[in-house]
Amino acid sequence: MPTNLIGDQDFNTTPTIKNKALRVNLNESIYGTFAEIGAGQETVRNFFRAGGASGTIAKTLSAYDKEFSDAIYGLEPQGRYVTEARLKSMLSTETRLIEERLKRDKHPDKLFFSYANTVATIDFAKKYKGHGWLGIKFQAHPKQEYSEILLHIQFHQNSAVHQQITLGKLGVNLIYEAFYNHDNPKQLLKNLYDHINDDDIEIDTINFTGPLFEKVDNRLMSLQLVKNGMTEAVMFAPDGNNVLPASVLYKKNILTLRGSFRPVTRVNMSMYEKSLELFLNERKVDREKAVVIFEITLSNLKAEGEINEKDFLDRADLLGSLGQTVMISNFQEYYKVVEYFSQHTKERMGLTMGVNTFIDIFDEKYYRHLSGGILEAFGKLFFKSLKIYLYPLKDPDTGEITTSENLQVHPRMRELYQYFKDNGRVVDITDFDPEILDIYSREIHQMIVEGRSGWEDMLPETTTAMIKEKNLFRS
Structure with a gap:
């Protein structure tokens, strides 16, 4: 039995953002939800525009109001929403909901996923450039436990509109790479910058977890971020997990x-x-x-x-x-x-x-x-x-x-x-x-x-x- 139902990818050419979204949409197995907070629904917008999104998108939401967000994902003890804790809550909640509402006996071949981001773009005074957390919780086989990729970004662009566009591209890259290149994490990491200028964003933290990444040492992934010029510095805790320097x-x-x-x-x-x-x-x-x-x-x-x-x-x-x-x-x-x-x-x-x-x-x-x-x-x-x-x-x-x-x-x-x-x-x-x-x-x-x-x-x-x-x- 194959380890996944996704198929191989030819990396001799770099597909466009539209083609990446379209390929995911046309894959009958991939099905999931999008939850985006703070910078518009920029990632899912690319999937809608590519066509065939009804075969991929089970639900999309953007809980901008804090009370709505808290009602869905729970209270944040420190009252901060652009955090790793909030991202994990979003992914866990959305994954639980898709499992509850879409019964496995009716969808035996579906590869469920939840994509989420929580982002603060540049402020009006342009004093703070903005940053965000984004991640995906997904399967490569219907009977497999979920794996996760979580990452933190710093924006370097001076326009909220440009930051939103960049975030949308990064989200598509993350979803596409999770399904089509999860067996090569180092290449996956590099491909997150497809069609994104190196100076537009900085990825300063990333963690891979779950059965697909059992052999991945996150400290090596952290090292790759610096080696690839994606950031100037990374940190990891005594337990080996990457931590956000900030x-x-x-x-x-x-x-x-x-x-x-x-x-x-x-x-x-x-x-x-x-x-x-x-x-x-x-x-x-x-x-x-x-x-x-x-x-x-x-x-x-x-x-x-x-x-x-x-x-x-x-x-x-x-x-x-x-x-x-x-x-x-x-x-x-x-x-x-x-x-x-x-x-x-x-x-x-x-x-x-x-x-x-x-x-x-x-x-x-x-x-x-x-x-x-x-x-x-x-x-x-x-x-x-x-x-x-x-x-x-x-x-x-x-x-x-x-x-x-x-x-x-x-x-x-x-x-x-x-x-x-x-x-x-x-x-x-x-x-x-x-x-x-x-x-x-x-x-x-x-x-x-x-x-x-x-x-x-x-x-x-x-x-x-x-x-x-x-x-x-x-x-």
């Missing part, structure tokens, strides 16, 4: 550690623990609203050529086991990280880094693309009293410890460095163990790959145990 960062005090974490060493954990203690003791930091982000850059993942997905997942597993939220970004310079965070919070932020990394940020070559050069970059870097928590460096030959007091920057940068230091923007981590300063993750990784011993005590106990148990960092 939800994690909104009005939070943020402490960030950038690294390879290949693997997580005792030095990494010492940097984290000691800097977090200093950060939480800052007068303007609310402990209840503080978050820690472990950041890995795309260039770091490509350090040895193409991205090794297993290597990436090994790092992610280790950080997840330590309860950390991970961000994958395409930000080369630190000021871009701060600039990104400042879109979501005005609260105090901190960066944790080692002496070598800190000296690097004073290298002017990284800022030649900026009209204001290094001064422009530092103006963004030290946004809103940001502080850098500096972990010391030990010279392997002399044993000398380098801190903010004796580090050397280029002569042209000395006054700039001294200015930030004198204003308390650079804080030394003094409570450190000098015995672990000789630990380097690159050397440990090489030892693990070569099957040598002696690295075990250089890592947190849980990390060592996990590497051995799951045979991490070995092909």
